[in-house]
Amino acid sequence: MNNEVKIKAKNVNFYYGNKQVLENIDLEFYQNRVSALIGPSGCGKSTFIRLFNRMNDLISNTRMEGKIYLDNIDINGKNVDVVKIRRLVGMVFQKPNPFPKTIYENVSYGLEVNGIKDKKSIEEKVIESLDRAALWREVKDRLHDSALGLSGGQQQRLCIARCLAVEPEVILFDEPCASLDPISTRSIEELILELKKYYTIVIVTHNMQQAARISDFTAFLYLGELIEFGPTEKLFTVPKEKTTEEYLTGKFG
Amino acid sequence: MKFTIRAGVVKENIYKWVFAVSAFASLLFLVGITITLFIEGLPIFKEVGFFDLLFGKLWYPTYDPADFGIFPLIMGTVWVTVGALVVCVILGVGSALYINELAGKKQRAILKPMIEILAAIPSIVYGFFGMVIVAPFIQNLLGLPTGLCAFTGSLILGIMALPTVCSIAEDALSFVPKSFREASLALGANRWQTMVRVVIPAAGSGISTAIILGMSRAVGETMTVLMVTGGAAVIPHSFFDPVRPMTSTIAAEMGEAVMGGAHYHALFAIGLILFLITFIFNVIAETISRKYRLKLGLSG
Amino acid sequence: MxxxxxxxxxxxxxxxxxxxxxxxxxxxxxxxxxxxxxxINWEFLTQVPRKGMTEGGIAPAIVGTFYLTFGAILFSLPLGLACAIYLCEYSPKSYVVNIIRMSINNLAGVPSVVFGLFGLTVFVKFFGFGVSILSGSLTLGIMVLPQIISASQEALLAVPQSYREASLALGATHWQTTKKMVVPAALPGILTGVILSIGRVAGETAPILFTAATYYTRGYPDSVFSEVMALPYHIYALMTEGTHPEKQTEIAYGCSLVLLILVLLVSTLAIVLRQRQRGEL
The missing domain is CATH 1.20.5 (Single alpha-helices involved in coiled-coils or other helix-helix interfaces)
Incomplete structure (x- = not known):
């Protein structure tokens, strides 16, 4: 297996006010692989991945130390445009959050804000993205209905389609199935496995089975520290650290 | 390089600055109003003297020599405001308590919009109503020489200020945590005791804010008092005397005052005093409501 | 017991x-x-006043009120919305917010007749607009600005944070997010606030006493520099000037009813709209 580094976190510390929530994290994520971040809730998983598209910039009174590289470029560097970073690093949120617009507009929004004006190419891209997100068949007759009328699982796939349309290189999933039923969860998981052909995927989950089912690599975070990182199979079968083993066997969490 | 900053950033910053400048418009206007009133109002203070202007008992601006004593006008405002306050506090806070404590969901859904509609009626309509319906009624009822007096003015003004008091007080009451009520009821207090001893004190500063803002509204109201208070610029001795509050003096006399003359400046001086009074009321109201929010741990 | x-x-x-x-x-x-x-009849609503205000209609006053209200909103809506956007979307430092908020609160408490004095000094005299639609609209616009700001702020705050995050995560800029996502989502709420302000502006008299209103015009205003008749001022004038009090009182009743219907329609519309929005959220 040839693993090419796509994202690299180096000595990352993160603070909310005076409270440190991430401690000295070093981690690499590889191209065309699914990497999962697991750990009990409140361990800083979501905070950590929100650093990769600089979403934490929006929260006041926070501070980051260390470096994050995307294709070996420091994304917090002086001449880096945060908007461009976010175009390359897409994100799917915990709770499906489609815009209060039509299904079509939800997907075309990202294209329009990225300066694409040609109606024809927008339409092609919308169809392609919906198709890739395995939603096209279900919505093709109601593209101009409100997205809020879709089911939870459909809404989440729409959010994925919306994200795909801007052609990111990395997609961050922040507990994408946390508010979905098992059937919808399954379809999202299948989708993620399909998407890794084209993208680098990082997924936060508190569901260990989910990590085991879909990821190639797994990182275990506990109380803001990276306890262990490695190929998923190894981490789940022969964990190196005692804490990892205890977590996996349900001693806490 | 693919991450470097776009040309669009400059445009974005321009928008941000446009917004920032707009945001300060309110401050600009407030300062503008203050400056205007000082520039146009101060000359009369110099001419007549601070004390004689404020406490002079005669207001004969068009006589020769003219008298510019604002005291009767101030007293007019005081009488009418105090009267209005009685009306709007009793009815406004009473209504707020009724809506919040006694009314069911359905009643509330009707009553709250009703209060809003009362607030939406223009002051000129209140004034007109007071002049053609209420004043003659009160004149006949009490056998007065005229129905256009401080009493009628207070009544109408009180009704006008009522929605302000009612809706702010109602907000304050609805912020009182349910647990306060439950705790009191569980101790065996009945609903009335709970309301008087627990709910009203807990919402106390909110209710005081409501009253101060209602008062501020009453002091500043113009058209209603202009039409129903009778307009006599003399110090009133009873609620049934005609009065001429400060606002209505400005409204009624600005048209006939010679621009730049002493009368003109005197009217601006009245405006300045009004402005300062309402400004102080607002600052007090704001201070109280901020403390109250801190106390309840509410932000903003 | x-x-x-x-x-x-x-x-x-x-x-x-x-x-x-x-x-x-x-x-x-x-x-x-x-x-x-x-x-009230068709003639009353569509004719100009005749015979020293004792006969004819009040059409110029209706038209004048419409112009003044339209002008005031035209001035205060962009300004108020921009202010609200700055406060909610650009979240400046807290002392800046405090200064602005205090100004808004205090401006809201300024007596309406004082706005009239300000308009007289600044717009009528200093800028030389004269007693005109322009001066009146600007004065009314400033008066209603705090209301527009707080309505817009409330509407913007009601837009879920997740919409903003989703938009930014797609690579939309701050401005694009505000323009294409947040403001459209807040629009119904903003509109409700504007409609309520329309009711307030249309009924105000004191600010236009010295800046825009006149007792009688022969026809309709022909430019923004014309003085105008306005419904609320017309009621006042009918009751305090002129020589046929009884005839004039009748007309004043008519004017009051027209104004009342106008204002109540507008506020009922706003109340219904708002309740529907709250139901949706």
Missing amino acids: KNKITQNLGFFLLFFSIITTLFFLGAIIYFISVNGLKV
Whole structure:
């Protein structure tokens, strides 16, 4: 297996006010692989991945130390445009959050804000993205209905389609199935496995089975520290650290 | 390089600055109003003297020599405001308590919009109503020489200020945590005791804010008092005397005052005093409501 | 037992307050409607006044009120919305927010006649706009600005943070997010606020006394520099000037009813809109 580094976190510390929530994290994520971040809730998983598209910039009174590289470029560097970073690093949120617009507009929004004006190419891209997100068949007759009328699982796939349309290189999933039923969860998981052909995927989950089912690599975070990182199979079968083993066997969490 | 900053950033910053400048418009206007009133109002203070202007008992601006004593006008405002306050506090806070404590969901859904509609009626309509319906009624009822007096003015003004008091007080009451009520009821207090001893004190500063803002509204109201208070610029001795509050003096006399003359400046001086009074009321109201929010741990 | 009586008495007093309040609301609407309906007809609404205000209609006053209101909103909406956007979307430092918020609150408390004095000094005299639609609209616009700002702020704050995050995560800029996502989502709420302000502006008299209004014009205004008749001022003028008090009172009833209907329609619309929005969220 040839693993090419796509994202690299180096000595990352993160603070909310005076409270440190991430401690000295070093981690690499590889191209065309699914990497999962697991750990009990409140361990800083979501905070950590929100650093990769600089979403934490929006929260006041926070501070980051260390470096994050995307294709070996420091994304917090002086001449880096945060908007461009976010175009390359897409994100799917915990709770499906489609815009209060039509299904079509939800997907075309990202294209329009990225300066694409040609109606024809927008339409092609919308169809392609919906198709890739395995939603096209279900919505093709109601593209101009409100997205809020879709089911939870459909809404989440729409959010994925919306994200795909801007052609990111990395997609961050922040507990994408946390508010979905098992059937919808399954379809999202299948989708993620399909998407890794084209993208680098990082997924936060508190569901260990989910990590085991879909990821190639797994990182275990506990109380803001990276306890262990490695190929998923190894981490789940022969964990190196005692804490990892205890977590996996349900001693806490 | 693919991450470097776009040309669009400059445009974005321009928008941000446009917004920032707009945001300060309110401050600009407030300062503008203050400056205007000082520039146009101060000359009369110099001419007549601070004390004689404020406490002079005669207001004969068009006589020769003219008298510019604002005291009767101030007293007019005081009488009418105090009267209005009685009306709007009793009815406004009473209504707020009724809506919040006694009314069911359905009643509330009707009553709250009703209060809003009362607030939406223009002051000129209140004034007109007071002049053609209420004043003659009160004149006949009490056998007065005229129905256009401080009493009628207070009544109408009180009704006008009522929605302000009612809706702010109602907000304050609805912020009182349910647990306060439950705790009191569980101790065996009945609903009335709970309301008087627990709910009203807990919402106390909110209710005081409501009253101060209602008062501020009453002091500043113009058209209603202009039409129903009778307009006599003399110090009133009873609620049934005609009065001429400060606002209505400005409204009624600005048209006939010679621009730049002493009368003109005197009217601006009245405006300045009004402005300062309402400004102080607002600052007090704001201070109280901020403390109250801190106390309840509410932000903003 | 004594407690029970106190409670009943107390509750009765509260009931009495609300009933008295409603009684006044009913009385105003009843008397104005009954007397106003007698004079309102098509001619009254579409003709210019004749014979020293004792006959004819009030069309120029209706038109004047429309112009003044339109002008005021045209001025205050962009300004107020921009201010609200700055406060909600650009979240400046807290002391800046405090200064701005204090100004807004205090501006909201300034007596309406003082706005009139300000308009007279600044717009009528200093800028030389004269007694005109322009001066009146600007004065009314400043008066209603705080209301527009707080309505817009409330609407913007009601837009879920997740919409902003989703938009930014797609690579939309801050401005694009505001323009294409947040403001459209807040628009119904902003509109409700604007509609309520329309009611307020249309009914105000004191600010236009010295800046825009006149007792009588022969026809309709022909530019923004014309002085105008306006419904609220017309009521005042009819009751305090002129030589045929009885005739004039009748017309004033008609004017009041027209103004009342206008304002109540507008606020009812706003109240209904708002309730529907709250139902949706």
